Amino acid sequence: MKIVIVGAGEVGFHIASRLALENKDVVIIDSNPDAIRRVSDNIDVQVINGSGSSPLVLEEAGIKNAEILLAVTNKDETNLVACLLTDIISPATKKLARIRDADYDKYHSNFRSSAPHIDTIINPEVEVVRTIDRLMSVPGAVDVSEFAGGHLKLIGIQLDKEDTKMAGIPFAKLSQASGKQIPLIAAVIRDEELIIPTGNDSLLPGDTFYFISKEENLMDTLKTFNKYAEPVRRALIVGGGRIGFRLASLLEKKSIHTKIIEKDPDQCTQLAEQLNKTVVLCGDGSDQGILTEENIQDTDVAITLTSDEETNILASLLIKRMGAKKTITKISKFGYFPLMSAIGIEQVVDPRLSAVNTILQYIRRGKVLSAKSIKGEGAEVVEAVALETSDIVGKPLKDISLPKGVLVISIIRENEITIPSGESVIHPNDRIIIFAKRDAIPKMEKILEVKLEFF
Amino acid sequence: MKILDVLQKEAVLVNLKSRDKKSVIEELAMPVARIANINHDDLVRVLMERERLGSTGIGGGIAIPHGKIKELESLAMGFGLSRKGVDFESMDGRPAHIFFLMITPENSTGLHLNLLARIARILKNEPFKDRLSNAVDSDEIFNIIREEDETF
Numbered sequence: 001m002k003i004v005i006v007g008a009g010e011v012g013f014h015i016a017s018r019l020a021l022e023n024k025d026v027v028i029i030d031s032n033p034d035a036i037r038r039v040s041d042n043i044d045v046q047v048i049n050g051s052g053s054s055p056l057v058l059e060e061a062g063i064k065n066a067e068i069l070l071a072v073t074n075k076d077e078t079n080l081v082a083c084l085l086t087d088i089i090s091p092a093t094k095k096l097a098r099i100r101d102a103d104y105d106k107y108h109s110n111f112r113s114s115a116p117h118i119d120t121i122i123n124p125e126v127e128v129v130r131t132i133d134r135l136m137s138v139p140g141a142v143d144v145s146e147f148a149g150g151h152l153k154l155i156g157i158q159l160d161k162e163d164t165k166m167a168g169i170p171f172a173k174l175s176q177a178s179g180k181q182i183p184l185i186a187a188v189i190r191d192e193e194l195i196i197p198t199g200n201d202s203l204l205p206g207d208t209f210y211f212i213s214k215e216e217n218l219m220d221t222l223k224t225f226n227k228y229a230e231p232v233r234r235a236l237i238v239g240g241g242r243i244g245f246r247l248a249s250l251l252e253k254k255s256i257h258t259k260i261i262e263k264d265p266d267q268c269t270q271l272a273e274q275l276n277k278t279v280v281l282c283g284d285g286s287d288q289g290i291l292t293e294e295n296i297q298d299t300d301v302a303i304t305l306t307s308d309e310e311t312n313i314l315a316s317l318l319i320k321r322m323g324a325k326k327t328i329t330k331i332s333k334f335g336y337f338p339l340m341s342a343i344g345i346e347q348v349v350d351p352r353l354s355a356v357n358t359i360l361q362y363i364r365r366g367k368v369l370s371a372k373s374i375k376g377e378g379a380e381v382v383e384a385v386a387l388e389t390s391d392i393v394g395k396p397l398k399d400i401s402l403p404k405g406v407l408v409i410s411i412i413r414e415n416e417i418t419i420p421s422g423e424s425v426i427h428p429n430d431r432i433i434i435f436a437k438r439d440a441i442p443k444m445e446k447i448l449e450v451k452l453e454f455f
Numbered sequence: 456m457k458i459l460d461v462l463q464k465e466a467v468l469v470n471l472k473s474r475d476k477k478s479v480i481e482e483l484a485m486p487v488a489r490i491a492n493i494n495h496d497d498l499v500r501v502l503m504e505r506e507r508l509g510s511t512g513i514g515g516g517i518a519i520p521h522g523k524i525k526e527l528e529s530l531a532m533g534f535g536l537s538r539k540g541v542d543f544e545s546m547d548g549r550p551a552h553i554f555f556l557m558i559t560p561e562n563s564t565g566l567h568l569n570l571l572a573r574i575a576r577i578l579k580n581e582p583f584k585d586r587l588s589n590a591v592d593s594d595e596i597f598n599i600i601r602e603e604d605e606t607f
Contacts, residue, residue: 001544002475065475067503092481092499366508387508449509452575453568455523455559 001025003363004066004093006052006082007073008035010332010352011098011124015070015359017043018377022442024363027061030073053081055089064090068362071097072122072355076104083116091117096359098122100242122358124351129246131349132328136301138218140227142208142346145372147383147433148412151215154186154372154381154433155222158208158346163226172199178224183211184419186409186435187379192338194378196405196437208341210374212409212433214417230325232256232300238285238315239306240264240271243330243351247303248278259294261285263306286315288322297323305330316345337375366390366448369431379437381409382444388428389451398422402447405440409433456570457604459597462532463490467593471537471554477503479541480520483556487533491558493526498558512545516588517578519571521557530559530567534596536588553578553587577603 001024005012008030016039019026026045029052030036036049050057052073063069069086071079079097086093095118099108111118134144143156159167166178174182188195189208195201203209213221219229235251237244240262251258252275259279262268268282283290285304296302302319304312309331316327328347331340340348353373360371360380367385374381386393391400397408397420411418412431418424426432436444466486473479480502481495488495501522505511512518518541533556540550555574559567578584583603590596 002477065478067477091496092477092503390509451509452511452513452519453571454505454508455521455567455571 002066003068005070011072053078068094087116096120124355127354128351156210236299236302238304244305299324301326303328365445386426386430389454391447403443405437407435466533468535471535491531510544512543514547516552518543518551519555525561527560
């Protein structure tokens with residue numbers, strides 16, 4: 001599969017390095033020689049130093065043979081032009097573009113239905129705001145993703161260090177011991193290592209673990225693990241850029257009392273004009289004085305969203321220390337992730353990772369509806385349609401030799417959601433949710449593939 | 456159904472130039488789109504979409520790209536030979552040399568499945584495959600397929 005990537009920034013670089021590992025044929029274009037050097041020094045893909053909005057460069061990159069174009073430069077205009085040219089030079093190539101400016105929001109559907117015929121528009125900022133919203137609504141969650149149109153949630157929570165009640169009990173006996181139906185625990189992350197547990201394994205204090213839950217049972221399950229819902233009334237946003245603005249508008253709609261701290265006076269003026277109820281404060285979000293003045297200890301949640309991740313990390317630590325109940329931190333350097341839980345930052349959002357997730361969906365084989373990387377990318381969760389003639393349908397799960405590290409965690413038939421057992425049979429056109437460790441991903445794709453006779 | 460009932464001589468390409476999956480599908484689809492009177496880009500999109508669900512490269516140097524098209528009136532076929540071979544993400548990882556392209560209307564009954572099964576079966580016959588691979592023009596391809604059609 002050939003993929004042309006325009007833009008060697010964080011998203012382009014990261015996608016390219018992942019695809020190179022999976023033996024995909026990748027060409028990456030960027031006009032910045034430094035960005036290109038970083039790619040060629042680190043990953044084994046073809047690089048072209050030039051503008052992705054030039055038809056000659058696109059042709060040189062072999063756009064005619066490409067199955068997918070990813071236009072992910074930091075300029076919306078360049079991405080749009082790259083798609084437009086691809087639409088002319090190679091109409092059957094799938095086009096995915098990152099478009100961030102809110103001015104374009106209303107025109108997304110036009111970009112799909114008429115030229116440049118973009119198949120998918122990725123707006124990481126909108127995704128991140130959605131992720132923040134989900135993290136705010138699920139108490140104690142370090143990771144929340146939705147499947148089956150929101151009816152199913154995959155939740156990652158950390159077992160409190162003091163929680164000895166649930167620790168040490170084998171999973172097979174958890175429900176019995178707690179007197180409640182405990183959902184299927186798909187993965188445990190312990191000391192940065194991802195484990196797919198069996199019934200004999202158990203949780204240790206400090207473990208992060210992932211489970212799948214129906215929307216209606218979620219709060220009940222969380223209580224068993226000592227996580228209680230606390231309504232959010234007051235929020236503080238540090239950083240009034242594009243994400244900060246989008247988040248503030250959402251929180252206004254939810255009638256959450258919101259303050260936003262932004263350094264740049266011009267930006268503050270603009271925010272104050274565009275927002276109605278939000279209080280806009282001009283200043284430094286990591287300044288103790290301003291935080292004390294604004295009664296930070298009464299804040300239910302603080303979200304740090306400046307463009308500087310070190311500032312975000314330090315501001316979050318400071319704000320937590322000064323008494324805010326919860327912080328959510330925006331980080332984009334993948335290298336920082338392993339550090340976060342060690343220094344006490346639990347809830348992290350990453351616009352680039354959410355862009356990567358959207359893109360993954362298009363690269364996976366089979367009829368994949370959505371895909372999501374799990375912390376540190378040790379695993380992937382995929383929602384897909386089980387197609388006729390594929391290996392996964394027609395037989396009880398126990399008779400299908402599922403590759404090691406692959407777990408079917410839900411079956412959705414019409415509106416019925418079941419957590420499968422060995423006896424469950426997947427029917428053609430059921431939707432399934434599969435959990436796969438990174439090294440098992442090619443095998444997972446294999447079981448979703450259709451046979452020759454599928455039309 | 457005989458293969459030559461649906462395969463037309465204009466849709467036989469004995470010297471495919473393309474070396475990659477997408478280009479070879481575009482090349483094969485060119486005459487088929489013309490004969491079936493459908494949009495070439497739409498046809499390529501349908502065929503590529505089907506490939507994403509699982510490669511139709513069945514190994515042994517054979518690929519049978521196929522799909523369903525709404526506006527199509529009746530089943531249509533194409534044939535192609537690539538001397539150098541094309542990476543078609545086949546099950547055995549080897550390049551594909553012989554291509555049968557098949558498209559059928561959306562509401563088609565089992566007919567296309569029978570034809571597909573038959574093509575897959577006759578291509579397991581090594582002497583037949585060798586003769587196809589060494590054919591120099593579309594007339595020769597037609598003669599080889601005609602012999603096979605008569606035994607059907």
